Amino acid sequence: MASFRFCSECNNMLYPKEDHHNRILLFACRNCNHEEGGDNPCVYRHVLSNTAMDLTMQHADLYNDPTYPRANKTCPQCGYNQAVFFMSRAKRADVSMKLYFACCSPDCGHRWTDVTGGAK
Template sequence: MEFCRQCNHMLYPVENKNERRLDMMCKNCEFTETAKNNCVYVHHITEKEEEKSISWKDVHFDLTLPRTFNAKCTRCDYTEAVYKQVKYSDSVSLFCVCANPGCGHHWKET
């Protein structure tokens, strides 16, 4: 974050179309200087393996996902399930969700 040398307000990135460069401008006093860095915003994404888990909400409606008819739900005994392979840093796991719209139970195949 950069601040104006004249009034100490925050500087905002603006495009200088004439000179094809990024400038920083104060919205208070209109002081302008060339940006020291062309990067305006950085978004770092960090995920823990637990956060990579799948959202299983309404997946039983998605007909593009693979299905099996040999899995038996432990909650409702329904035999159809939607499944997805999830790769972690050192292993691959198979997750299933019951295709019964009233159930939605999900489990990890062992």
């Protein structure tokens, strides 16, 4: 994983720089022109993560899936009184467990999270 690097001469931040002639990655100080070789060619890493709501958007007809439990929950968009629900499957420490609902009306399909705390 990439981290910040600092100049051993003046303690300013080192920035990635390419040595075109030798085809290697260098880290250079913009203050004192100190350069050092890079041990890892990775300069930037972008990690994408999906939320539970994003993952269910791939499954268009949740209301037809018999594996999801159902609840008498009123849809805030259309007023239909039945919804399927599921919990977040995120395993990250910074994500709290939430209940997600999907309206069972074939015409609606609205998805929302429960803020009151549970299916009724």
